[in-house]
Amino acid sequence: MEHTLVAKKLLTLAIVNREGRVLLGLKKRGFGEGYYNGFGGKVEVGETVEAAARRELQEEAVIIAGNIKKQGLLTFHFDDKPQPWEVHVFNVLDYNGEPCETDEMSPQWFSHDQIPFDKMWKDDEIWYPHFLAGHLFQGEFFFRNTHHLDSYNFDVVSKL
Numbered sequence: 398m399e400h401t402l403v404a405k406k407l408l409t410l411a412i413v414n415r416e417g418r419v420l421l422g423l424k425k426r427g428f429g430e431g432y433y434n435g436f437g438g439k440v441e442v443g444e445t446v447e448a449a450a451r452r453e454l455q456e457e458a459v460i461i462a463g464n465i466k467k468q469g470l471l472t473f474h475f476d477d478k479p480q481p482w483e484v485h486v487f488n489v490l491d492y493n494g495e496p497c498e499t500d501e502m503s504p505q506w507f508s509h510d511q512i513p514f515d516k517m518w519k520d521d522e523i524w525y526p527h528f529l530a531g532h533l534f535q536g537e538f539f540f541r542n543t544h545h546l547d548s549y550n551f552d553v554v555s556k557l
């Protein structure tokens with residue numbers, strides 16, 4: 398039998414969560430264009446995951462993260478992509494600066510009961526309630542044709 402080792406692609410996702418609202422951005426280009434999402438992207442070589450989360454938040458929303466807490470680890474399998482994607486989800490508890498529109502994202506605040514799940518990745522409605530409740534969580538999601546969620550496993554965990 399042949400075995401192939403496939404490295405995961407490592408990404409970050411930072412969601413600013415303050416006073417009953419989350420800051421999301423409408424993605425203007427690239428993967429997930431037209432969806433609302435937190436801010437994030439690929440971890441660069443030699444960078445820690447947390448440093449990448451802070452850098453991407455600054456690049457995409459022009460704010461500087463203060464305290465951030467890692468809350469989720471999500472793995473995405475796509476039948477049309479070679480590697481699984483491992484996304485580390487951070488809760489941004491405070492920040493400096495004013496969110497601004499960038500080439501990639503147009504930022505907007507949403508109250509917790511008005512999160513636009515119909516314009517987000519399909520897995521989001523599964524894990525956001527846990528994110529908002531402060532739980533730590535892990536999930537694995539299987540997508541077909543990039544956007545169709547076929548199946549998943551999801552758990553609230555005591556540590557990540």
Ligand SMILES: Nc1nc2c([nH]c(=O)n2[C@H]2C[C@H](O)[C@@H](COP(=O)(O)OP(=O)(O)OP(=O)(O)O)O2)c(=O)[nH]1
Nearest residue numbers: 408409410427428434436437438439484518520521
């Ligand atoms: N909410 C949510 N976010 C997701 C899902 N899948 C997924 O990759 N993401 C996040 C992780 C990243 O923050 C972002 C994808 O990263 P990206 O392609 O924009 O990365 P990047 O900015 O480094 O890319 P680039 O500019 O270098 O092309 O989307 C998902 O199913 N739900």
